[in-house]
Amino acid sequence: MADRMLDLMLKLDAARGISGYEEAVAELMHAELAPLSDEQTSDPLGNHYFTKRGAKGAPVLMLCAHMDEIGFLVQHIEDEGFVRLAGVGYHDDRMLTDQVLEVEGADGPVIGVVGTKPAHVISAEEAGKAIPLREMFLDLGTSDRAATEALGVRVGDPVTFSRTGMQLNGTRVFTGKSVDDRAGCAVMIETMRRLSERKKIKATVVAVASVMEEVGLRGAGPAAFRVQPDVAIALDVTLAGDTPATEFRQLPIKLGGGPAIKYFDWAPAALIGSAVPRRLTRRLEEAAEKAKVPFQREVLIGGATDAGSIALAGAGTLTGCVSIPSRHIHSAVGVVHLGDMEQCVDLLLSFAELLPLE
Numbered sequence: 001m002a003d004r005m006l007d008l009m010l011k012l013d014a015a016r017g018i019s020g021y022e023e024a025v026a027e028l029m030h031a032e033l034a035p036l037s038d039e040q041t042s043d044p045l046g047n048h049y050f051t052k053r054g055a056k057g058a059p060v061l062m063l064c065a066h067m068d069e070i071g072f073l074v075q076h077i078e079d080e081g082f083v084r085l086a087g088v089g090y091h092d093d094r095m096l097t098d099q100v101l102e103v104e105g106a107d108g109p110v111i112g113v114v115g116t117k118p119a120h121v122i123s124a125e126e127a128g129k130a131i132p133l134r135e136m137f138l139d140l141g142t143s144d145r146a147a148t149e150a151l152g153v154r155v156g157d158p159v160t161f162s163r164t165g166m167q168l169n170g171t172r173v174f175t176g177k178s179v180d181d182r183a184g185c186a187v188m189i190e191t192m193r194r195l196s197e198r199k200k201i202k203a204t205v206v207a208v209a210s211v212m213e214e215v216g217l218r219g220a221g222p223a224a225f226r227v228q229p230d231v232a233i234a235l236d237v238t239l240a241g242d243t244p245a246t247e248f249r250q251l252p253i254k255l256g257g258g259p260a261i262k263y264f265d266w267a268p269a270a271l272i273g274s275a276v277p278r279r280l281t282r283r284l285e286e287a288a289e290k291a292k293v294p295f296q297r298e299v300l301i302g303g304a305t306d307a308g309s310i311a312l313a314g315a316g317t318l319t320g321c322v323s324i325p326s327r328h329i330h331s332a333v334g335v336v337h338l339g340d341m342e343q344c345v346d347l348l349l350s351f352a353e354l355l356p357l358e
């Protein structure tokens with residue numbers, strides 16, 4: 001049996017696109033969404049818009065999934081050929097040692113491995129500490145700067161994790177380097193594909209593939225200003241706390257437990273987040289119940305999504321967020337459940353059917 005969600009994830013996760021350099025992902029989004037929409041456009045930031053026109057005078061629903069993934073940039077090339085990296089997005093340096101990375105050089109991808117001091121020569125104190133990114137380096141196998149440059153590598157080149165996404169052992173669990181937020185992108189594509197099956201949906205739906213979420217929700221605000229929707233829903237992953245590493249009560253979201261309706265989130269360090277109005281969360285709950293989709297309730301401290309900047313764009317936008325539970329977030333081995341993603345699509349279609357809200 002064809003597994004559309006799996007096929008989409010294999011394609012989308014493989015594309016490289018750190019914040020500000022999302023072109024390859026945008027190309028894929030265009031290939032998938034252009035045949036499903038009546039109008040396509042883009043803006044100078046790199047946001048892409050796909051509009052499926054509804055009935056005349058019907059409300060406008062904006063869906064938004066970010067195309068960018070966390071990654072790195074080449075910041076410096078050492079005389080000995082090693083590459084020093086600048087982090088793009090919120091990294092945990094502990095996730096970076098021993099990884100294989102890919103530099104998008106002028107002549108195509110260049111593979112490197114992240115090196116540090118070997119176990120044999122570290123002190124007891126060093127062994128107990130995370131190694132900061134500034135002490136790590138990428139080894140391309142070259143022995144001087146000229147050799148590294150001859151591979152087409154320059155300061156400013158984007159760098160991503162080099163890892164092929166896969167389904168885990170016949171389960172419906174998918175692991176990839178960029179499930180945050182290619183999972184949201186896949187859900188948005190499937191929602192647009194299935195819109196035409198739902199004759200009761202009168203709304204105009206604008207699917208926005210946004211840029212630069214991981215560096216401060218930068219793309220989605222201007223996108224909302226352009227679209228001026230009646231209601232907007234961000235589609236992003238959220239932290240599942242159902243592993244032995246986490247206290248569940250701190251992150252009470254389960255992988256495979258269905259999509260999560262966001263009530264509140266806040267990233268105190270960045271002073272961003274969203275408080276979703278109750279008149280919107282109630283309708284999202286109603287949509288989930290009508291579609292017989294089990295949903296989880298999400299209150300997250302420590303993170304935010306595009307919903308935060310969409311809500312504040314222009315004169316303000318009624319904005320919510322539907323989340324896909326994810327384990328191992330912001331690492332090379334992010335995990336999502338394809339079943340959660342499918343239920344997310346069902347919830348969104350059911351919600352679109354409820355419009356207008358008042």
Ligand SMILES: [Zn+2]
Binds near residue numbers: 180181213236237
């Ligand atoms: Zn995200």
